Amino acid sequence: MSDTPKSTPPSITQVLAASRKPRTHRLLWWLVGLGLLICAGGAYVWFKNSGSKGPRHVTSAVTRGDIVVTVTATGNLQPINTVDVGSEISGTMANVYVDFNDKVKKGQVLAQLDTTKLQTALERSRATLAANQARVAQARATLEESKQALARFEEVSRLSGGKVPSATELDAARAKLARAVADQATAEAAATESAGAVKQGETDLGKATIRSSTNGIVLKRTVEPGQTVAASLQAPVLFSLAEDLSEMELIVSVSEADVGQVREGMPATFTVDAYPDKVFPASIKQVRYGATTVDNVVSYQTVLLVKNADLKLRPGMTATADIKVAEHKGVLLVPNAALRFKPAERAKKTEGSVLSALMPRPPTPPRPQVRSNGEGKNRTRVWIKTAEALKPVPVRVLLTDGRNTEVESKELQVGDEVVTDTEEQAK
Incomplete structure (x- = not known):
């Protein structure tokens, strides 16, 4: 018989305690992790709110x-009236008497074409006129002679009772008179034509002298002495004259969004690059109804009247205008x-x-x-x-x-x- 003690079987309480021990360790680790997460979130919120x-x-x-509402637009300065002077006849330019910026008077000679051919043609026309006038005189004499011959034949026929001259001779005299009348009409027509040719030659000779049609200043000159001028379907422009630069027009493009505010007579100011520190006054003269479309942008041309007594402003300058459309004070x-x-x-x-800051919250209702x-x-x-x-x-x-x-x-x-x-x- 052995003296070794017998082992006592574990009780139910001991079994349950042994099986609950690993779960307790796992729950402890979960609590530690959650605590670390809460600490990290709290630190993040604290740093964010304290930043x-x-x-x-x-x-x-x-x-x-005071408040002033303006509409801004850009455009170019132009003379109020520009006259182009050209030549209606062809020829070689003999002399040019004016240059750019010269002031000219109405009727002043600007240039002169070579008149050699024109004078020769005029003399030929005058000679032809003289010859036709001589033919008219000859035709008149022939007509008078035919009238007298017919009158004698008729007188003799009356005295002889129609015996002499014969009927044939009488008819021939009458036909001769009719031919004399026709010859005179032809000669007179030729003389009239020759007179017209002479007048045309004199006109062409006069147009060979290029004269100013108005008082103004020469803006452009496109001809030089010795240059050939060819006038075919339209007269070539030789000079461009501005009638008066003391008053000019500024044509600006106003956008379609602003054109409804712009009216004739409204005051405006503008500046040009040549005088950046100077503001020039102007007033609206015309707001045109025709639209201009550039790159799908619609605008309307508006004409501003500009005073230019000191002639500082020049045609073609680009200007930026401010149009005063409304003003309220106080x-x-x-x-x-x-x-x-x-x-x-x-x-x-x-x-x-801190946990409540990490937990999701319901959406905020909309503010009234x-x-x-x-x-x-x-x-x-x-x-x-x-x-x-x-x-x-x-x-x-x-x-x-x-x-x-x-x-x-x-x-x-x-x-x-x-x-x-x-x-x-x-x-």
């Missing part, structure tokens, strides 16, 4: 002043940025434990819209900075010059600080 103090509102004071003005400003949604501060008292497209609001918070103020928008806008509001006063922007400020 800035919150937004700083940029404000601008409401002012009272009105409330706010910066345009204040009309565009909308307060951003600020995140609510986290309440409760703040309605203005006005209606229509020109109604909006601005935000005023007060000691407590931002306050919306309804306003009615009127004129704007691109930087400031005229507004009407019963709640807005001069000196109120309207918010134009926000900036994040570092801690």
